[in-house]
Amino acid sequence: xxxxxxxxxxxxxxxxxxxxxxxxxxxxxxxxxxxxxxxxxxxxxxxxxxxxxxxxxxxxxxxxxxxxxxxxxxxxxxxxxxxxxxxxxxxxxxxxxxxxxxxxxxxxxxxxxxxxxxxxxxxxxxxxxxxxxxxxxxxxxxxxxxxxxxxxxxxxxxxxxxxxxxxxxxxxxxxxxxxxxxxxxxxxxxxxxxxxxxxxxxxxxxxxxxxxxxxxxxxxxxxxxxxxxxxxxxxxxxxxxxxxxxxxxxxxxxxxxxxxxxxxxxxxxxxxxxxxxxxxxxxxxxxxxxxxxxxxxxxxxxxxxxxxxxxxxxxxxxxxxxxxxxxxxxxxxxxxxxxxxxxxxxxxxxxxxxxxxxxxxxxxxxxxxxxx
Amino acid sequence: xxxxxxxxxxxxxxxxxxxxxxxxxxxxxxxxxxxxxxxxxxxxxxxxxxxxxxxxxxxxxxxxxxxxxxxxxxxxxxxxxxxxxxxxxxxxxxxxxxxxxxxxxxxxxxxxxxxxxxxxxxxxxxxxxxxxxxxxxxxxxxxxxxxxxxxxxxxxxxxxxxxxxxxxxxxxxxxxxxxxxxxxxxxxxxxxxxx
Numbered sequence: 402x403x404x405x406x407x408x409x410x411x412x413x414x415x416x417x418x419x420x421x422x423x424x425x426x427x428x429x430x431x432x433x434x435x436x437x438x439x440x441x442x443x444x445x446x447x448x449x450x451x452x453x454x455x456x457x458x459x460x461x462x463x464x465x466x467x468x469x470x471x472x473x474x475x476x477x478x479x480x481x482x483x484x485x486x487x488x489x490x491x492x493x494x495x496x497x498x499x500x501x502x503x504x505x506x507x508x509x510x511x512x513x514x515x516x517x518x519x520x521x522x523x524x525x526x527x528x529x530x531x532x533x534x535x536x537x538x539x540x541x542x543x544x545x546x547x548x549x550x551x552x553x554x555x556x557x558x559x560x561x562x563x564x565x566x567x568x569x570x571x572x573x574x575x576x577x578x579x580x581x582x583x584x585x586x587x588x589x590x591x592x593x594x595x596x597x598x599x600x601x602x603x604x605x606x607x608x609x610x611x612x613x614x615x616x617x618x619x620x621x622x623x624x625x626x627x628x629x630x631x632x633x634x635x636x637x638x639x640x641x642x643x644x645x646x647x648x649x650x651x652x653x654x655x656x657x658x659x660x661x662x663x664x665x666x667x668x669x670x671x672x673x674x675x676x677x678x679x680x681x682x683x684x685x686x687x688x689x690x691x692x693x694x695x696x697x698x699x700x701x702x703x704x705x706x707x708x709x710x711x712x713x714x715x716x717x718x719x720x721x722x723x724x725x726x727x728x729x730x731x732x733x734x735x736x737x738x739x740x741x742x743x744x745x746x747x748x749x750x751x752x753x754x755x756x757x758x759x760x761x762x763x764x765x766x767x768x769x770x771x772x773x
Numbered sequence: 774x775x776x777x778x779x780x781x782x783x784x785x786x787x788x789x790x791x792x793x794x795x796x797x798x799x800x801x802x803x804x805x806x807x808x809x810x811x812x813x814x815x816x817x818x819x820x821x822x823x824x825x826x827x828x829x830x831x832x833x834x835x836x837x838x839x840x841x842x843x844x845x846x847x848x849x850x851x852x853x854x855x856x857x858x859x860x861x862x863x864x865x866x867x868x869x870x871x872x873x874x875x876x877x878x879x880x881x882x883x884x885x886x887x888x889x890x891x892x893x894x895x896x897x898x899x900x901x902x903x904x905x906x907x908x909x910x911x912x913x914x915x916x917x918x919x920x921x922x923x924x925x926x927x928x929x930x931x932x933x934x935x936x937x938x939x940x941x942x943x944x945x946x947x948x949x950x951x952x953x954x955x956x957x958x959x960x961x962x963x964x965x966x967x968x
Contacts, residue, residue, distance in 0.1 A: 423792075425788045425791075425792070427792035427795070427796060428788055428791040428792040428795050432795050434795075434799040637885075637887075637893055640850070640893070640895075641847075642847025642848060642849040642921070643847055643921065644847070662847075662849060662850060662851075662892070663892045664851075682851055682866055682867075683862075683866070684858055684859055684868075691858070692851075692853060692858065692918075692920075693847060693849040693851050693853050693919065693920055694847065694851075712918040713918045715918070737918070738918055739918060740917055740918045
């Protein structure tokens with residue numbers, strides 16, 4: 402080779418490999434590694450930051466876990482559902498049929514966000530609490546009146562004079578039949594307001610289910626507390642693992658309340674004297690109450706029956722005042738994820754059952770003929 | 774010839790620069806990952822308690838444990854996560870079977886104790902992490918509407934050895950294992966659990 406020649410000597414195979422092909426190959430390989438490193442951090446969109454120095458962080462679980470975890474259904478559900486279909490010792494004395502539905506999803510009266518309560522006035526007009534408002538339904542199923550109430554409202558009652566009572570976080574608000582706010586009162590500790598899970602009216606008294614204190618409070622119209630129900634006898638206040646306390650008053654003035662942790666319906670005189678109780682835990686007999694805490698809801702009919710609503714097996718049952726099972730309205734009518742079914746009963750014995758998951762009110766009428 | 778040579782030189786130099794930048798970037802990303810204050814954790818909204826946390830973890834006793842959120846717990850006497858409510862009841866009507874195959878869910882009476890009537894008592898449920906294998910049976914049983922949903926699965930950092938690739942994350946069909954940033958957590962190398 403001429404040393405004075407300006408022409409470069411030809412590259413050897415080794416030089417060609419390392420000088421010409423290695424850099425682009427390294428570049429491509431490096432880019433592939435970079436892309437792989439970035440995309441393996443899945444899912445990039447959800448990263449949770451824990452406070453410094455705090456406990457081991459957990460991905461926060463919003464309260465709506467029940468509604469967002471349908472894929473993980475409780476294995477107990479199937480077993481429990483079977484208890485509804487299981488035969489009782491004898492034929493049930495009553496049968497109910499689905500008569501009509503209020504608030505269907507396709508209707509103009511549909512509930513879009515919530516359905517928190519049902520009540521009937523003295524003329525058996527349906528009142529509902531849902532979507533942050535009170536709705537009064539006309540007999541044809543249309544909404545005759547509606548008005549806004551507090552977003553925290555959880556319970557509803559209608560007095561014999563048509564006044565509407567709405568229970569919320571630590572307070573009760575009173576509305577005229579036309580929807581004008583005409584009064585109300587607050588009670589308990591402002592820092593930790595009471596959970597008012599039910600309100601009922603008996604004569605001139607307002608009965609408030611205080612699920613936080615696990616008792617029923619009696620108030621007069623001005624909001625003065627007259628006494629409490631539920632702290633006497635073996636009860637020592639209600640056991641409420643699920644944080645719900647429901648009550649109703651029958652025509653004779655007997656107050657009935659759910660004692661969910663004990664799986665019982667309790668009965669009281671208005672002065673707080675216990676007069677009876679029925680119910681027990683059981684997974685096989687339909688007359689028993691399943692799961693950790695049932696019955697969740699309760700209503701008294703005008704012929705002295707007690708209607709209960711249950712969760713886990715979302716179903717409604719009708720008992721005599723002594724606790725004899727008369728009828729079962731089965732889980733096929735309700736969403737299995739219901740944690741409660743709001744109840745009311747009209748003068749004809751029809752049961753109004755509000756499903757808060759499907760957000761509709763089903764009306765079940767007793768079949769003519771009674772026993773089968 | 775000169776022109777051809779300069780083009781080749783340009784491609785050569787550009788490729789080298791690109792190669793160095795890419796390799797440096799990849800090294801930077803990997804180094805950042807290694808030193809990041811983040812750990813693996815279970816997203817309870819995605820988790821279906823499928824039992825793969827128990828079987829997939831590289832540890833013989835999984836680093837995934839059930840934990841109880843006391844704020845949500847109902848302190849039930851008849852806890853569906855503790856008792857197998859479908860099992861044979863005893864003379865008092867209380868089911869005799871247990872949900873946890875490891876007997877890791879423990880309970881004690883809290884508050885005023887009524888020895889005569891267990892219905893009057895509240896029960897606090899805690900998980901014995903030396904026994905819990907992360908199978909999630911209690912978590913499933915506590916789900917609403919049966920329970921309050923207070924139990925959930927969590928990766929415990931004093932047990933997790935922080936594999937470079939979490940075996941549970943690879944196995945999880947629900948993509949429920951996430952990286953969670955923990956400010957203040959000291960960095961550590963793979964295979965070393967947090968103190």
